[in-house]
Amino acid sequence: MSAEVSVPPARRSITASPIFGKIAASLVALFISFLLGALLVLALGESPLEVYGLLISGSLVGMPNFLVTLQMMSPLIFTGLAVAISFRAGLANIGAEGQMLVGALCAGYVGYAVELPALIHLPLCLLAAFVGGLVWALLPALLRVYLNVNEIVVCLMMNPIALLLTGYLSTRVLKAPGPTNKLPDIQPTAELSTFSLFSQANTGLIFALVLCLIFAVVNVRTMRGFEWQMIGKNAKFAYYGGVDVRRRALTVFLVSGGIAGLAGAEQVLGQYRAYYDDFSPGYGFDGIAVAMLAQFNPLAVPLAALLFGALNGGSAVLQMMTGLSKHLVQVLQFIVVLVLAAKLSWDWLKLGRSQTAAPGSDPPAEGPHVTAGDR
Amino acid sequence: MSEPAPVIEMRNVVKRFGDFTAIHDANIDLRPGEIHALVGENGAGKSTLMNVLYGLLPRSGGEVLLRGEPVDYGSPNEAIAAGIGMVPQHFKLANSFTVAENIILGSEPTRGFNRLDRRRAAEETAEISRRFGLEVQPGDVVGDLAVGLRQQVEILKTLYRKAEVLIFDEPTAVLTPQETRELFNTMRNLAAAGNTIVFITHKLGEVLAVSDRISVMKQGRIVATLDNRDVTAQQIAALMVGRSVILRVDKAPPSELGAPLLRIRDLCARGERGEVAVDNLSLDVRAGEIVGLAGVQGNGQDELVECIAGLRRRASGDIEICGKPTGRTPGDNRDLGLAYVPADRAHVGLSLESGLWENLSIGHLESFRWGPFMRTGAARKRAGELIERFDVRGGEIDKFAGSLSGGNQQKVQIARELTRPAPLIIAEQPSQGVDIGAIESIHRILVEMRDAGRAVFVISADLDEIFSISDRILVIYRGRIVADLAAEDTDQEEVGRYMGGLEDRPRDGASPERTAHVG
Numbered sequence: 001m002s003a004e005v006s007v008p009p010a011r012r013s014i015t016a017s018p019i020f021g022k023i024a025a026s027l028v029a030l031f032i033s034f035l036l037g038a039l040l041v042l043a044l045g046e047s048p049l050e051v052y053g054l055l056i057s058g059s060l061v062g063m064p065n066f067l068v069t070l071q072m073m074s075p076l077i078f079t080g081l082a083v084a085i086s087f088r089a090g091l092a093n094i095g096a097e098g099q100m101l102v103g104a105l106c107a108g109y110v111g112y113a114v115e116l117p118a119l120i121h122l123p124l125c126l127l128a129a130f131v132g133g134l135v136w137a138l139l140p141a142l143l144r145v146y147l148n149v150n151e152i153v154v155c156l157m158m159n160p161i162a163l164l165l166t167g168y169l170s171t172r173v174l175k176a177p178g179p180t181n182k183l184p185d186i187q188p189t190a191e192l193s194t195f196s197l198f199s200q201a202n203t204g205l206i207f208a209l210v211l212c213l214i215f216a217v218v219n220v221r222t223m224r225g226f227e228w229q230m231i232g233k234n235a236k237f238a239y240y241g242g243v244d245v246r247r248r249a250l251t252v253f254l255v256s257g258g259i260a261g262l263a264g265a266e267q268v269l270g271q272y273r274a275y276y277d278d279f280s281p282g283y284g285f286d287g288i289a290v291a292m293l294a295q296f297n298p299l300a301v302p303l304a305a306l307l308f309g310a311l312n313g314g315s316a317v318l319q320m321m322t323g324l325s326k327h328l329v330q331v332l333q334f335i336v337v338l339v340l341a342a343k344l345s346w347d348w349l350k351l352g353r354s355q356t357a358a359p360g361s362d363p364p365a366e367g368p369h370v371t372a373g374d375r
Numbered sequence: 376m377s378e379p380a381p382v383i384e385m386r387n388v389v390k391r392f393g394d395f396t397a398i399h400d401a402n403i404d405l406r407p408g409e410i411h412a413l414v415g416e417n418g419a420g421k422s423t424l425m426n427v428l429y430g431l432l433p434r435s436g437g438e439v440l441l442r443g444e445p446v447d448y449g450s451p452n453e454a455i456a457a458g459i460g461m462v463p464q465h466f467k468l469a470n471s472f473t474v475a476e477n478i479i480l481g482s483e484p485t486r487g488f489n490r491l492d493r494r495r496a497a498e499e500t501a502e503i504s505r506r507f508g509l510e511v512q513p514g515d516v517v518g519d520l521a522v523g524l525r526q527q528v529e530i531l532k533t534l535y536r537k538a539e540v541l542i543f544d545e546p547t548a549v550l551t552p553q554e555t556r557e558l559f560n561t562m563r564n565l566a567a568a569g570n571t572i573v574f575i576t577h578k579l580g581e582v583l584a585v586s587d588r589i590s591v592m593k594q595g596r597i598v599a600t601l602d603n604r605d606v607t608a609q610q611i612a613a614l615m616v617g618r619s620v621i622l623r624v625d626k627a628p629p630s631e632l633g634a635p636l637l638r639i640r641d642l643c644a645r646g647e648r649g650e651v652a653v654d655n656l657s658l659d660v661r662a663g664e665i666v667g668l669a670g671v672q673g674n675g676q677d678e679l680v681e682c683i684a685g686l687r688r689r690a691s692g693d694i695e696i697c698g699k700p701t702g703r704t705p706g707d708n709r710d711l712g713l714a715y716v717p718a719d720r721a722h723v724g725l726s727l728e729s730g731l732w733e734n735l736s737i738g739h740l741e742s743f744r745w746g747p748f749m750r751t752g753a754a755r756k757r758a759g760e761l762i763e764r765f766d767v768r769g770g771e772i773d774k775f776a777g778s779l780s781g782g783n784q785q786k787v788q789i790a791r792e793l794t795r796p797a798p799l800i801i802a803e804q805p806s807q808g809v810d811i812g813a814i815e816s817i818h819r820i821l822v823e824m825r826d827a828g829r830a831v832f833v834i835s836a837d838l839d840e841i842f843s844i845s846d847r848i849l850v851i852y853r854g855r856i857v858a859d860l861a862a863e864d865t866d867q868e869e870v871g872r873y874m875g876g877l878e879d880r881p882r883d884g885a886s887p888e889r890t891a892h893v894g
Contacts, residue, residue: 223740223749230737234726240686240717241737242706 022295026340029293030307033335040331046322055329058317059310065317067199071271073302073309074201075100075280077208078263079287080305082133084296085215086256090232093253095140095155096260097284098162099133103261105166106132108268108275109174111186118189125190126207126265133261134254136162141253145246151253163278170277181277192270202270208302211259215298228252260284289337308333381406382442382540382571383428383459389436390420390427390595397423399595400437405540410562410572412582415592415615421575424592425542429461430454460533464545466525470518474511474528475500478535503534507564518648522673523554530561541565542573547581548836551671552875559585577615579608591615626822629846633662634698636712636799636830637683642692644678652678654854655692662798665821665831667845667862671874672836675854677718680803680834684708684715686723696799709738714797716788718804718834720781724788727777731767732758734776735791765790766816782813789817793824800824803834818844838867838874850874 038048059069079096086093093099107129114121140158143149167181176184192202219225227248230238239245263283268275290308294300311333315326381404390398398420405411413421426432428439430448438445441457448454451461468477479496486492497513504511509527511520517528526546533541543562547555562572562585574586582589583603590600591614599614637660646652652675660666670676681687683694685705694701697712705715717724725734735758736743743750755772762770767786769779776784785805793800802821806814821844825831835841841848848865850858850873858873 221749221751222747223744224747226733226736226740226749226751230726230729230733233729233733234722236723237726238737240684240705240715240723242704242709242740243737244704244706 022297026293026295026300026304029336029339032339033332036335037328037332040328041324044324044328046324051318051322051324051328054318054321055311055314057314058321059314063196064198065313067196067201068316069306069310069313070195070201070205071199071309072312073305074205074208074266074270075263075283076286076290076305076308077205077212077302078266079260079284080290080294080301081208081212081215081287081298082256082258082260082263083287083291084294084298084301085228085259086252087291088219088232088296089228089249089252090235091141091144091249091253091256092152093137093140093155093256093260094152094288095137095158095257095284096263096287097280097282098155098159099136099257099260100264100267100280100284101162101166102136102264103129103133103258104264104268104279105169105183105275106261107190107265108183108186111190111269112184112274115187116189121187121189122192122269125186125269126262129261129265129268130258131261133264134258136261137254137257141250141257144253145250159284166275167277170275176274183275185274186269190269191273192266194270200271202266204266204270207262208266211262212298212301219298224248224251260287263287286333289333292340293336379406379408380443381440384440384443385424385428385437386440387437388424388427388434388439390423390432391435397595398427398434401592401595401597403590403597403600405571405573406588407539407571408566408569409587410566410574410585412574412576412586412589413592414576414579414582414589414611416577419592419615420595421592422544423595425461425544425573425575428454429459429542455533455536455538458537458539459542460536460538460540461542461544462526462529462533462546464548466529468517468525468528470516472517473513474515474517474520474531475513477517477528478513478532482536499535500531503531507534507561507568509561521554522549523551523557526550526554526558527561530565534565539569540571540573542575544575545577546574547576547578549672552871555581579611582611583608626844627826629664629825632664633828633830635659635661635695636697637801637832638693638695638698639679639683640693642679642682642694643690644675644682644687644692645690646675646678652854653682653689656851656854656856658849658856658859660799660830660832662828662830663825664846665825665833665844667841667848668832668834668851669838669841669848669870669874670836670851674851674874676803676834676836676851678854679851680715680717680801683801684713684717709795709797712796712798714792714795714800716785716792716800716802716805718807720784720788721777725776725784728775730773731762731770731776731779731787732772734787735761735772738791738795761790761794762787781807782809785809785817786813789820793820798829800829800831801834802831804836805833806835806837806840814840838870841870842867 034052038052041048041051057065059065079100082096082099083093107125110125110128114124116124136158140151140154143154144151170183171181174183176182192204194200194202219229227238227243230241230243231245231248235245267279272279286308290301290304293304293307311329315329318324318329319326383405385401385403388398388401389396401420401424403424413425415421423432427434430451430453433449440446446457448457469480472480475493475497478500484492484495484499500513504513509531511524511527511531517525520528530541546558550558562574566572566587574582576582583606586603588600588602589606589611591598591611593615637658639659640657642653642656643651644653654675656675656679668676678687682689683696683701685701685703685708696708699711701708701711721727732755736754740749743754758772762772765786767779767783767790769783770787776787779787789805800821805817805821809817818840821831821833833841833844842862845862848858848860848862848870849856850860850870852874858870860870
């Protein structure tokens with residue numbers, strides 16, 4: 001606007017290319033966790049190279065192994081995507097486990113109790129799972145959005161409630177005849193078909209990948225995606241800027257819950273063909289790790305899920321071939337999460353420090369400015 | 376006057392941030408028993424220099440001598456141990472703790488088995504407080520204290536740690552004139568007891584009133600150190616800016632005033648702690664005028680503006696924007712025709728960790744709508760044009776807003792808000808943290824907006840700014856408008872008296888029409 005406006009030099013600490021920085025952060029976290037894992041394996045008296053070799057060959061080499069990995073990663077894509085969507089909008093939906101269980105039960109019930117042609121039955125089951133997950137997310141979402149109750153706490157409490165509720169329904173109310181705690185088998189019309197006899201990997205995987213693609217587009221190309229992102233970055237700013245923050249946040253939370261519910265549908269309709277009590281080894285919680293590793297980017301979720309799925313798939317082989325427990329793999333996964341979380345809090349710490357270190361009128365955090373009128 | 380040996384000498388101190396040099400070869404000596412003012416514009420490096428002395432920032436070159444001995448503080452703790460104390464501008468106190476607890480926090484007196492000795496803490500606090508004529512009671516809870524008293528707690532904190540050099544960083548920015556006078560008395564008492572006071576400020580009147588010596592900083596250099604005896608405010612001002620200070624923006628007198636675009640009647644609102652912040656306030660801002668709202672911070676300005684913007688619920692009263700009552704959310708009020716440049720850039724006005732194009736697009740989203748989709752390409756293109764048009768230096772559309780300096784962040788806000796087709800503009804502290812060149816251009820933009828027939832409402836704690844651009848000046852004191860003055864008929868002293876609550880009502884001698892709009 002004027003010739004003699006000051007020239008404040010740009011601060012350089014924020015990276016020019018955020019995308020490379022993000023990828024690097026994930027890779028560094030992986031590298032550190034595998035390094036620590038190697039030390040652990042050494043301490044247990046095994047060769048890290050051999051162990052990692054087994055993990056890779058056991059999960060990725062050979063069609064049967066690879067199909068098992070695909071089977072393992074499918075639910076993680078759903079839960080990872082669910083968590084990623086909510087975190088991107090600044091909402092910590094860590095209740096994917098409970099939402100998945102409820103979604104699975106709904107899919108399992110509609111799957112056996114209703115008789116319809118496949119063209120309608122399967123979508124109806126998926127819808128039921130989506131609605132189930134959504135309903136289970138409703139309470140934490142409403143409390144968060146309207147009363148500002150911490151959603152993490154509520155979600156954490158909703159998870160065991162979901163486990164106990166589905167457990168009660170599947171062992172008492174809707175239990176199939178026989179010794180197993182499960183619902184009756186679903187109708188063939190509700191099945192997600194598998195690719196091969198060797199694995200339970202099914203068309204749900206393709207559905208999951210398509211969903212990731214859709215949300216990648218939603219995030220960067222739609223009004224809603226833009227608004228969600230702004231809410232996540234600075235909700236007060238979004239509100240000030242005219243975004244209907246409450247309604248949008250509610251939508252995100254519910255959609256996130258619905259997608260977590262779809263993870264349950266994939267399990268019931270594609271893998272087990274019935275709702276089994278307590279079927280989940282913690283896919284909902286692993287989804288948090290997957291989402292973090294993917295840096296909440298829908299396109300990166302399948303890659304992160306592939307890695308976690310491969311680790312899970314390889315762990316069985318590992319346990320058979322060495323004296324190591326398959327829990328070693330969980331340790332590795334947890335280290336990844338810890339390193340990534342440490343990085344997140346590191347940013348937060350730095351931000352806090354720069355604010356406290358900048359009292360007065362000339363805060364260095366704002367970047368020093370000079371007047372370039374003369375001299 | 377004899378010249379005692381300096382307590383502290385800073386020799387050729389250099390401070391760099393990356394490849395930017397914030398402090399160039401600064402030389403300064405501080406003598407015992409003196410009040411040494413450090414003046415300069417925002418961004419001249421005053422605070423940076425003192426942060427180097429206090430150990431908050433490592434220096435990049437030069438040396439610091441304490442009583443002749445070279446020292447190098449890695450942290451404020453070492454500086455405190457050596458007798459240097461800082462009274463920060465933004466108080467760092469635990470509001471739920473008592474005065475005594477705040478004062479001992481971090482260096483608690485203990486008795487056997489490391490137990491906290493509260494009684495001794497209270498006694499020592501009271502003792503220091505008495506010695507320097509301060510008024511705070513050790514048992515008072517800090518959250519209940521007025522701003523001036525909280526500052527005294529900060530002062531006591533440094534004295535409790537046996538500070539002999541006290542750095543006051545813009546101490547008067549938050550004080551009423553009354554509290555400022557008390558602070559100056561305290562400073563004089565402290566200096567008389569042999570302490571060294573560094574007084575960072577950019578208010579020249581205060582400098583001349585209280586200091587013994589004055590160091591002037593400009594663009595990271597100390598350009599002069601003067602005895603208070605031989606200087607005038609004009610001389611210091613000239614040294615500070617290196618050119619004559621432009622006090623008022625060139626502007627034509629306001630043309631015909633139009634309809635009131637902002638109309639507030641009997642507004643009441645409560646503050647964060649439930650106190651009455653805005654008290655039966657009424658005002659109008661009409662198309663074609665710039666109205667400045669002057670007032671010491673914390674007299675209800677923030678709450679008033681938040682009510683207008685829709686960020687705060689009002690307790691009662693009516694607000695109309697462009698003739699229509701305000702809605703429930705900021706979005707509603709924007710639709711009515713409000714453009715709002717908030718003071719809190721970091722939390723409200725910008726998303727610091729988002730790209731400039733995102734920051735520039737919010738509030739304009741509908742213009743990029745294509746069904747459910749967003750034409751991000753168009754949004755980015757427009758952002759690039761705005762960056763160029765409003766001269767945002769160092770601006771690239773993908774750069775984070777947080778990477779810009781305060782002045783350029785302000786330009787981003789202004790570019791976004793003023794390009795909305797909104798007849799009412801509210802600019803809150805528009806020149807806060809902005810250097811003088813950018814202030815001029817921001818003021819010029821606001822005047823252009825007025826000339827284009829918009830209504831401009833400027834809220835500022837800075838009287839220079841109020842006088843620089845306003846056609847009409849309102850003064851807010853304790854949530855009420857206590858004066859409504861035509862800018863050309865008043866002066867800073869009169870407005871200052873209203874700001875301090877000294878003229879709550881028009882005196883008998885005051886012309887009645889001046890306070891016609893008193894609410």
